[in-house]
Structure formats: C-alpha cells, structure tokens
Amino acid sequence: MKETKPIGTLDLFGLECNKREFVCRKLQKVYQSFGYDPLQTPGIEFAETFSGHHGEGENLLFRIKDAQGKDLVLRYDMTVPFARFAADHPELPRPIKRYQMQMAYRDDAFDKGHFREFMQCDGDIVGCQSLTADADIINLAVTGLKALGFTNFIIRINHRDILKGIAEELGYRRREEILRIQRALDCADKFSKAHASVSNFTHKLMARNFSLSEIEKINALVFDSFNLEHPEELFKRTNNNISVRNGIKELQEITHYLPEEILQHCVFDLTLARGADYYTGFILEGIIPDSGLGAVLGGGRYDHLVQNCGGSDIGCVGMAFGLDRICVAMEEAQMYPNLVCPKILIGTSQHPASREIFEDTNILREHEINCDLSFDFTDREQALQYAKSRSFYGVIWDGEYFSLNDSPQYNHKIQTLLKEQPIFKKRL
Amino acid sequence: MKETKPIGTLDLFGLECNKREFVCRKLQKVYQSFGYDPLQTPGIEFAETFSGHHGEGENLLFRIKDAQGKDLVLRYDMTVPFARFAADHPELPRPIKRYQMQMAYRDDAFDKGHFREFMQCDGDIVGCQSLTADADIINLAVTGLKALGFTNFIIRINHRDILKGIAEELGYRRREEILRIQRALDCADKFSKAHASVSNFTHKLMARNFSLSEIEKINALVFDSFNLEHPEELFKRTNNNISVRNGIKELQEITHYLPEEILQHCVFDLTLARGADYYTGFILEGIIPDSGLGAVLGGGRYDHLVQNCGGSDIGCVGMAFGLDRICVAMEEAQMYPNLVCPKILIGTSQHPASREIFEDTNILREHEINCDLSFDFTDREQALQYAKSRSFYGVIWDGEYFSLNDSPQYNHKIQTLLKEQPIFKKRL
Numbered sequence: 001m002k003e004t005k006p007i008g009t010l011d012l013f014g015l016e017c018n019k020r021e022f023v024c025r026k027l028q029k030v031y032q033s034f035g036y037d038p039l040q041t042p043g044i045e046f047a048e049t050f051s052g053h054h055g056e057g058e059n060l061l062f063r064i065k066d067a068q069g070k071d072l073v074l075r076y077d078m079t080v081p082f083a084r085f086a087a088d089h090p091e092l093p094r095p096i097k098r099y100q101m102q103m104a105y106r107d108d109a110f111d112k113g114h115f116r117e118f119m120q121c122d123g124d125i126v127g128c129q130s131l132t133a134d135a136d137i138i139n140l141a142v143t144g145l146k147a148l149g150f151t152n153f154i155i156r157i158n159h160r161d162i163l164k165g166i167a168e169e170l171g172y173r174r175r176e177e178i179l180r181i182q183r184a185l186d187c188a189d190k191f192s193k194a195h196a197s198v199s200n201f202t203h204k205l206m207a208r209n210f211s212l213s214e215i216e217k218i219n220a221l222v223f224d225s226f227n228l229e230h231p232e233e234l235f236k237r238t239n240n241n242i243s244v245r246n247g248i249k250e251l252q253e254i255t256h257y258l259p260e261e262i263l264q265h266c267v268f269d270l271t272l273a274r275g276a277d278y279y280t281g282f283i284l285e286g287i288i289p290d291s292g293l294g295a296v297l298g299g300g301r302y303d304h305l306v307q308n309c310g311g312s313d314i315g316c317v318g319m320a321f322g323l324d325r326i327c328v329a330m331e332e333a334q335m336y337p338n339l340v341c342p343k344i345l346i347g348t349s350q351h352p353a354s355r356e357i358f359e360d361t362n363i364l365r366e367h368e369i370n371c372d373l374s375f376d377f378t379d380r381e382q383a384l385q386y387a388k389s390r391s392f393y394g395v396i397w398d399g400e401y402f403s404l405n406d407s408p409q410y411n412h413k414i415q416t417l418l419k420e421q422p423i424f425k426k427r428l
Numbered sequence: 429m430k431e432t433k434p435i436g437t438l439d440l441f442g443l444e445c446n447k448r449e450f451v452c453r454k455l456q457k458v459y460q461s462f463g464y465d466p467l468q469t470p471g472i473e474f475a476e477t478f479s480g481h482h483g484e485g486e487n488l489l490f491r492i493k494d495a496q497g498k499d500l501v502l503r504y505d506m507t508v509p510f511a512r513f514a515a516d517h518p519e520l521p522r523p524i525k526r527y528q529m530q531m532a533y534r535d536d537a538f539d540k541g542h543f544r545e546f547m548q549c550d551g552d553i554v555g556c557q558s559l560t561a562d563a564d565i566i567n568l569a570v571t572g573l574k575a576l577g578f579t580n581f582i583i584r585i586n587h588r589d590i591l592k593g594i595a596e597e598l599g600y601r602r603r604e605e606i607l608r609i610q611r612a613l614d615c616a617d618k619f620s621k622a623h624a625s626v627s628n629f630t631h632k633l634m635a636r637n638f639s640l641s642e643i644e645k646i647n648a649l650v651f652d653s654f655n656l657e658h659p660e661e662l663f664k665r666t667n668n669n670i671s672v673r674n675g676i677k678e679l680q681e682i683t684h685y686l687p688e689e690i691l692q693h694c695v696f697d698l699t700l701a702r703g704a705d706y707y708t709g710f711i712l713e714g715i716i717p718d719s720g721l722g723a724v725l726g727g728g729r730y731d732h733l734v735q736n737c738g739g740s741d742i743g744c745v746g747m748a749f750g751l752d753r754i755c756v757a758m759e760e761a762q763m764y765p766n767l768v769c770p771k772i773l774i775g776t777s778q779h780p781a782s783r784e785i786f787e788d789t790n791i792l793r794e795h796e797i798n799c800d801l802s803f804d805f806t807d808r809e810q811a812l813q814y815a816k817s818r819s820f821y822g823v824i825w826d827g828e829y830f831s832l833n834d835s836p837q838y839n840h841k842i843q844t845l846l847k848e849q850p851i852f853k854k855r856l
Contacts, residue, residue: 004474014466017468035771035773037442038449040438040448046434062472062494066434066535067535072434088439092441095804128804132801132803143793259787310432341465358685358686365571372463373463374523374556
C-alpha cells in the first residue's frame, strides 16, 4: 500500500482521540494537584537552542530553513524549550514549576509505541537546589502512573555522579570518555526495553572502541545489584570514589523524603544512564514490566541547562511522561473506561429539509443533548444502521426516538424533552 | 533585545494557557453538541499532500527533508489533512463529521493576532452533497462564537460560482484568470481586515496586470450591495450568467434553513473571496467588527478535495475558528471569567525536610486541594510574598493556614481538613 503520510506518525480519530485526552486530563489534574503551572512553547525553535544538549540525539533533529534564512528545528523535547523560557523570563518568581503537554519530533527509526512525532507530558522545577525537588519529581511520577490506573510499575533511579565515579575508577576522567560510556549504556538500555543486558551493553561498548577488559570491569559494576541503604560494597569496589559517594548520598536523601507507598515502586539501578547529556544528578525512568514497552517516563536533575540557555545558573529537575507508550500500555491492559461521547442522530423522511428542524435541533443542543443533524438518509433503517456503526446513543426519526443505548437516564431525558415540547414531534 | 525564539511564535504560560484551554474546551463542547468526532493528524505531512491546494499560500509552507530524503512540510491547515485522512479511510461510514484543534504553520509575515504558528479549530463534513451541511456549518460558526460570549459579530457569506460568473461576464473564462481575480480580491480583503476596500482591490488587481477599465467593471459589481432575497439586479448586471444564478440559488437554499437567530449574524458580501483554491461553492468568514482583527473564522464548500487526495469524489464543507485571533479579541473585550487554578503553597521552617510533610501533602492532594510543596523559603513572609506573586489561594506554614483568597468555601475546606486530621498540624 502506498504511504500517504510520513512513517512514525499517527492519525487519531474519534475514540482514539478521547483516549489520548483522557490520559492528558488525568495527568494535567495530577500536575495541578502538585501546584504546577501550564506552559506551551512553539513547535519550531532556533536550531542553536537545541544545539549541544542531546548527545547523539542531535542527529535526530528535523531541520528547517525559514523564508528569512534562519535555521530552525522542530521541538525535540520540552525540557530545552522550558530552560530557554526560564532564561527569557528572569522576572518570573522562582521556583517555577511547570507542566507541558505537546508534541515532540525526532527523525528516528520507529517501533511499537515509539514514533517520530509523539506527545510528551513534562513536569519540571526550575530554580530549586534542594533535593526535596527531586523527591517531588519521583512523587509526581508515581502519583501520575497511579492516577492512570497502573499498579505494577517500576521507577528506576540512578545518579550521573555514580556513573561518572565508576568511569573515573576505570581510568576515564575526560568528559568525552564519560559521555561515551553513558551513551553506550543508554543505547544498550533502550535496546533491551526494561533493563540493559550484559551482552547488549558489551556489544555497544565494543562498537565504541572500548577494550574487552575495560568492558568486563564496567559490566562487573553496573550489572551487580547494590543496596542504597548499605552501599559499603559499592564504595569498596570503587575505591571510595568521591563522585560515587556523593551520588549515593544524594539518592539516600531523596528517597528519605519519599512516603512508603511511593518508595515501594522505586528501584536503584546502575544500568540506567539516560540519553541526554544535560543531566547532572539523579536520573529516573519508569517502566511497566508487563507491557514489553520501553520507558513510559524519564527525567532527572539538569542543573546548568538554564545557564546554558542564557539565564542564571539555577537548579533544575524534572521528568516527562511518554503519552504514546502510556496509551499503548493502557490499551493492551484494557484500562480505559467507556469514553464514547454520547450523541444522537436526527433525521427525517421529509425532503427538502425545513428551517424548523434546525431550530428544534438547536433547542435540544441547548439542553445538552449532542445532536448530529443529517439529511443524508432517505429511510429510518439506513439512519439506524449508520448510527449503530458510529456508536450513537440513538436516533430521532420524524420526531420519534429510537434508543441504541442502555442508559435509562439518558433515554428518559430525551423522551421527556420530546414530550414536554410537543412542537418537536410535529417539526423534527 | 536578542530574539531567542522564531518570530511569529508564542510562549504561553500559566493563565495564558488556561485562557487558550478555556476557548478550546468551549468550542469542543459546541462541536460535540453538533455530533462531530475529534481528529488529530501529524504535524508533518508529505509535501505532495499539500501541493496544489493553497494558491499563493503554497509559498508559505515550511519545508523539511527527513533522514530518508523524503520531502515533508509542516501542517499548513487542517482541511487538507482531513481530506487525506478521509481518502485513506474509505471504510469509515459517510458522512464523517469531525473537529480538529491543532497548530498550523505558515512562513508568513506576521501582525497582530496573526502568527507563523497558530492554532486552528476546524469542523468539517465529508460525504454530504446536501446544502443542509452548508447550513450546519454556518449554524456551527454562529453557535461557537456565541458560546464564547461574542454578541457583535458578522458572518460574511459568498459563493465561488458568483465570483466565477462575474469573471465570465467580464470575459475571463479560463480557470487561471478566474483564480487571479479571486486571489486579488482575497489579498485586498485580508489587507483591509473587515472588508476589502475599492482602492486596495484596485491596487492588487493592477499589480496582477488587469487594465483599469477591467478593474472598474469588476469593482462596480463586487462593491455594490445586492439582496440575496431579491437578486434580480445582480442577475441583470451579469446578463443572467448561469454561474451567478446557481451561486445565488444555493445561498438562498442554505440561508432558508437557518433559524432567525443564526441568520441575523449573516451578511451576503461579494468582496469575500477566500484564499484557498479548493473551494467550489459557498464560502464564509467571521469577523468581529470592534476588534480591528482579520477574520476569526473561515471556510466553505470544497467538493473535490478528497478526490484530489486519492479518495472518491464526495462533497465536503467546513470551517475553522482561528484560535489566536479569538483569544486576542476576548482579551481586549475582557471576556474571560476567572481562570486562576486554585492552589496553596506548603512550606516549613523545619529543615531538613521530613518524610511526614510529603505524606501529609499527598493526603491533602487526595482531598482535591492543589498543593505546591516547596522548601525554598526560610521564613513565612518570604513564602507569603512568593505565593501572592503567583496568585496562590493561600499558604500553610508550619501547619498553620494563611488565606490569600476571598472564597469562604475554599478556606473552610482547608481549615476543616487541618482540624479533622490533627496529625497535620504537628507534621506539616
């Protein structure tokens, strides 16, 4: 079949839109309950705004040259535009807590639940150095997934300082080398969905020219499981590296703030690296083990991004829900309530149509009955068939109501309206 | 000041987002009340999808080449993607009535309420040949503006056949010539905001190489006012041109269906041409005379667009609300209700923070009190100042509530929660 729209993009119609909206409004309510304000930024930004923040992700930018010859890119994420916004608005009182639900664009290969255009639903705090903000973000992540109805999910947490410390103890001290390890880990991690595997990671590191003995040393650390409450073993095996110790200390403080029902979803996982270069502290990712999907949320602390965008050097931390994957997971687990928008079809065998039928239909609409007025059907059976195929709640044909739903309240309301305003029966 | 984002784009924060959402939800409710289903299409489409439909507008397409070398463009409007969608889905029962609220992108000069990225809010019917559908669209346009609170607005209506007939009577029979007149009229019309002026139109036609005597003949017709109920004078002056007669007949039928309270907003206006090439019948545009803005909505019938997009040849008619201009008009006329999202700030003088304060805040959130938990303030005064600057409804400081709003119900609810769960006072 001939492709009629770009790969990795979706048309959403009817119920599919309602599902997306259901998820967005649930998450919006959670963000509001945490006191976050909404933000919308443009779909196009200057190319330089998105330059230098996303590591290998920068190859995935969709690029445009506008009529004035400016180099633009499509919004790659919401984090960088928020940092740009915060830098642009030093007059706004700090901290700024904002949520943002818009499309992001990445010119990438695509697989299940992973598109080239996809909706992100970000929550970030700018201007807060305290680690209580990091705890707020984990609290938010867990509360959001719970509000959608998920029960079996895991929030993986790690800290960039720990990865840096591990790299240092293996003899890598330059930023580029550390990034190379992080990126390999992230790449292996993404490839394996829920958790990076030893063989994938080994493969990715080899492709990045690490030696086999180096790789074995890294693997021995990141694939072991260490206890956040008792990190002595990790300290020992990383020679009391100061970065490792600092990362652990921060994660201990963050988790210390979290209520037990939040904490029970969190797992300390050294194979989590995240893709963006800009993270400077704790990182997190949410997975739904039963779904076979990649991360449904991700984020972390990124302290210098606002400064890099021309603002002052203030603390930043945040996360994003990946709406598309969340919707796939909810679909597969049949977690949506009934989201059909109730409506009836109004038709008539009287042709040509009369002004009165338009008037009466508008009156029904004023009584909050959603009415599709249509003159495309010549007989009642045809109208009923169409109405059934589009999940209508009923049909009014020549003034008579035919119910197609099992809600007595709904049917009663329409019957009453038809009875109370007898003019309907004559004119509809 | 250095530009940090592309011209003709907006950042919307906090209350500004709430206003946009208010307008979208009002219009969504109107669309739902008319039985329309939601649709979302991608922000990027194949360049060929948008080729050949928008006349001079095609110069305004933002163009992208993707990693696979495909030529893509940003969504220029919602009409063409809907036609593409309808052509892609012959299995969906006809008629399809859909609404769509997404961003459109045009690489254009920009002025007040006219952006390079702007939100459109479209409603269209595909698969309906009857002119009752055209009446549905006008009904929708008027109902939408009324639902937003507008009272003083005008729906200008015209018919492409009438413009064609006028061109024919002046000796122009080739499609290109007719388009040239239409486009000049549209260009003059846009330039003059509410109504094309003789001098502007003359200027635009001269720039398009029409002679002065030709221009005088056209002006004498389109700038005269004719009566839709008694079109004899127009018929006479266009030599009973069959296209003119057909256009008038259709407009008469369409307006015949409209209830008086809808019709009273409609004006027959021969200077209305609309920009898109694809219109084939009635056209409409909505203006708010007091606003000094261009059209706040526009549309018409475009019968062959689905066929041009690879589908069957079915009737199409629709319109789009221009959200940005509507928001500008509502702002200037102070038509928004209070859209501040109620929330309180929770802070404490106890540092470091405790797990209990996180627990208690989550309990308040479960009771639908929006709570921003923040540890960025060392004393109460600082917290209160911040809360005031962000329009918070109050502050809980060390367990004590300080109201910043005048809603007794809201304050009572919080006081009661604090009293009923005395643990709060000790721990918050």
